[in-house]
Amino acid sequence: MTTMSGEAPAGLTDRQDELEAALKALVSERPLPLYRMMGYHMGWVETTGEPRISSPPLRVHGALALLACHTLGGNYSNALPHATAAEYLYNHVLIHDDIRDGNSERDGRASVWWSWGPAQAINTGDGMHALARLSLFEARNNGVSAESVADAIRVLDEANLDTCEGQYRDITLQERLDVSVDEYLSMAESQTGALLSGAVRLGALAGGQADEGVLKGLDEFGRKLGAAMRVADDCDVFWPDGQRDEARQGRLVAKKKTLPVAHVIELGSPTDRRKVGEIYMERVIDPSAADSLVEVLDAAGSKEFSASAISRLLHESVSALESAKVPQDAIDSLSEAAMYLATPSGTVSVPATAREDA
């Protein structure tokens, strides 16, 4: 996710230092270079193991877990092990994603597989997957009940399996052009939304929330938010602020499915569909073809369609919380966070009216 711009709401940033310290604690005392690769991925060290001076990115999954715990009546610190677990699970997915998609860069630095090769990167991701749960086991030593730990791990694994189902569908869609809008959004809800849903539900569990209805509402919130963030990211691929950066260029070249393209394919005129088809028939999409593609999307109204989709998904994410009778304070904080996270950083603006709705 690279859509965020502007100032993040305090609800997301308030405890980032504590979260960062908890994340670091889990790998910093392990001497094997396996953990140095993990630390590199997290942004704490250089490939040589030298400390790296830079401010960490917003840890979205961890932050949402902390926020959900806090706004649902728990103490921030209760959710630190859960936030750590969610964040490491997400980062395990990123490490494997970069291999799958052949991304040479991650956040402006060489990706793990690019630096150490695919064999080490597959293994580093697997190690991080195992590591994700260690913080929860440690919480148990600190008085968290076995019930609570087992519940949290179940949420974590089910979210993870759901993510893998989404990944499966994403890879399958990549080979096809006739991908409908609904098919795309349903894939995005799993691939991107499942872990966000897992993060907020973990936070809620840490805060002592056991109401099935509330947990179901949070699940829906996370899934719709995931789809909205994904569409926002798609918008930044086609309509960036200034030059398209390497990561976004890479997504274009790899022909990853996006909502604007799904829109033209499903709802565009026969001429527009043919034009998009011709561009996607080429082995790679070079910069000039990318410009032609954006022209077709502009003419077909895909930009406005995508902006409305974000607006609608954000609206649905908040409605899910309202239907589940989540306390209003929590709705306010979570919807403020969602709006920030799903706002494109490029030139697409999400309709104001619908955003006010949300």
Add this chain to the structure above:
Amino acid sequence: MTTMSGEAPAGLTDRQDELEAALKALVSERPLPLYRMMGYHMGWVETTGEPRISSPPLRVHGALALLACHTLGGNYSNALPHATAAEYLYNHVLIHDDIRDGNSERDGRASVWWSWGPAQAINTGDGMHALARLSLFEARNNGVSAESVADAIRVLDEANLDTCEGQYRDITLQERLDVSVDEYLSMAESQTGALLSGAVRLGALAGGQADEGVLKGLDEFGRKLGAAMRVADDCDVFWPDGQRDEARQGRLVAKKKTLPVAHVIELGSPTDRRKVGEIYMERVIDPSAADSLVEVLDAAGSKEFSASAISRLLHESVSALESAKVPQDAIDSLSEAAMYLATPSGTVSVPATAREDA
């Protein structure tokens, strides 16, 4: 592990049908083709999804979990969820191993990545990793306590992280020739032994075993058994029964580290070391170079050295159980299983005296 030959002891095979049914139950009702790839890897279906008629391989990790539960006083069926978890965790490692090592085949069939590409295979392995725990969550619905489930998951994840550490070292050793015997065995104890240790400990936990000393003894048993099985497999690479099969040829070509080679490098004469060095300097080891290598190993006594190493490791595995005061019945069953699992299928025979010791 492809070292097993001859009749497996009843302790390992007694409940394989039930185990196989429990393994199948976890994926068979899930319609997404992601689970078909898992079923293909497990040997139940063809790439098309058509059922495959063949007897399943011995599920070593699951069988050891069931055996440990039973011989330590529990009921077989209590350990089915644990056996399933251990077996799926192991198979997740295999799916990723085949990508890492570029294995085109697994048990005489195309590997998952060879059939569906590395992107789907990384994801299928990740999905199986998440799936490994689902059987434990279901056990909780059937009356297993949250404490017991949380304990089991902790054993599973710690074993998994230990395996990843072993993998890391295995990949690193692959680039080096100056690998000592101890360094090799310590890597094998993690990479191969950690999951076997996890499997027997999971079984013991399922059987209600909570004695820390016994669990520690089982841990040591599993780790030494893993190293012994690894060396037995190495022996079959160099001294197979008949023609070297494709998988073993592949391990030679990939220059995976083996105990016989570590033996020559550490303890061989300067001439032998130079010969091995020259063979390993080549980009690939072709069949004629493989023959020369075996000649050097034969002359250096690496075959006998490796056979003694298996014998010693088996002895240590059983001593660990004795020191931990594991009941004699359990020691007898586990050591019988260990001897079967670590017997090379090729022409290397493990010294009889030491085997009797064990």
